[in-house]
Amino acid sequence: MDILSWVEDWYKEQCDGVWEHDYGITIGTLDNPGWYVRINLNGTSLLNKNFENIDLMVDDKNWIKCIKENEEFKGFGDSHKLITILGYFKEFVLSE
Template identity: 35%
Template sequence: MRDAGNVLERLERWYAAQCNEDWEHTYGVKIDTLDNPGWSFKVDLTDTYLLGRSFEKVQEGQNDDHADFLYWEVKDRQFVGYCPPHRLREVISIFLSWAEGPPAR
């Protein structure tokens, strides 16, 4: 589970870097459960350096049993990701790789 701690530490650092005594009062990071079952992961991009940065939508594994679906995109000024119960770290890692990486040219 070392990887899980690393992902969480990276998310903590990213979140703390956005907090400027204003952003955190209106925006933030939200992790919630889905009823199919799974997770939703949403990050408000408003007033961050990520707003306007390109990001490609990905949708994988949408089938009748929803057992191994993955979905993420930037929509309505948010990074949004949805995944099954065992893949939350993966969606958070995808966000962080994009957020910590250089802007696309």
């Protein structure tokens, strides 16, 4: 299963008639250029789960940062890192 299909399935599993009205997933672009992903963890089994931050900076065209902060998974990366950010989220969800 490709990562986008997996994220769609994860999102659908969270939707209970309430969660999707207040929380959800936001994917957008940065002006440097790059991507950001914000996934609200309220009401999910991930809210109290530990996440080891990722901060890799090779140069201004090759970088990624993923953190868990303020009840959200947040991922930021260069213009070729959207799939990688979503992959780190998937690893977080599936980790023990």
